[in-house]
Amino acid sequence: MLTSIKSIQRGFLEVLFPKVCVICGLSLSKSEEFICPNCIKNRFEIANPDKKQVSSDTLLPENIVLQHALWNFDKGGFLQDLLHSLKYHRLTGVGVDMGVALGHSLKKNPFFEYKDETLLVPVPLHPKKKRMRGYNQARSIAKGVEKSTGIPLCSKTDVIRIKNTKTQTGFSLEKRRENIDQAFSVKNSITFENKTCIVIDDVFTTGATAFELAETLQKAGANKIMIATVAQA
Ligand SMILES: [Zn+2]
Incomplete structure (x- = not known):
């Protein structure tokens, strides 16, 4: 009824x-x-038109087999607006739509291989930030990636953020690394043991956050890590 x-x-x-x-x-x-x-x-500029293993010019740590972004960040443009609305104005559906597009583009990258033992891991928010915002924008994007790839999403409590970091904008790479060090914690290693994990976030900048999460997952037993983001700056 x-x-x-x-x-x-x-x-x-x-x-x-x-x-x-x-x-x-x-x-x-x-x-x-x-x-x-x-x-x-x-509408947006494709970040990885040649379907390379690394779509930015960042050097990847050894355990990361793919870094793929969908679009190039456009300062002052539509994409910045959209990502801002997703982050601060509760437009979570926009995140899902962008995640669906990200999943489709990921599938076209030859370095992307999907096996049964693969999990989507959105970068977790600290509970304090989550309470203020009401949702995690990376999780909305991951829901879209799940829709278009069929890869399951880990649960909200499988890996959490234990350090409430300051905003990274304007920080040097070294400062970002220090800021994010030991920020994540895995609840139960079995969830990630021998799995391939796809770390999902809105924007890839220096990679400090994604790399830290990747390291945490690897310590929990994950054997391969990929990074997929809607934008890259
Ligand atoms: Zn339109």
Whole structure:
């Protein structure tokens, strides 16, 4: 009963406020949530058009077999706006849409190999930040990657953030590493033992956060780590 009332309400809302793309304002079809296919395909600059193993110019630590970003960060542009809305204005559905696109592009990278023993690991937020924001934007993106790749997502408590770090913006690489050192903790090593883990985040900058999480997962027994992000700065 409740479900039917909800769907009637949704029907009314769609008549009153038809769903439109958050970027270009064109109306969306039923299956599209927030961003239209044209914007997903053509609006942003592809970060890794040659499908390389490392899409940035960062040197990867030994245990990381792939670093893949979907789009190049555009300071002052649409992508920055979108990522900001995802982070601070509860537009979690945008995160899922971007995650779906990230998953599709990941599958096209020849260095991406998916076996049964693979898990998606969104970079966890410290509980204090999570309480303030209400959600973890990396988890919304990971939900989209799960949708388009079928790879399962680890649970919210499998790996947590125990250090409430200051914002990394403006920090040197050394300062970032020091800031993020020992920031994560794995609840039960069995979850990650002999698994391939795909670390998911919104933006890849110096890699300090993703590398620290990768190290934590590797210490818990993960055998391979990949990093997948919506943007790279
Ligand atoms: Zn659009």
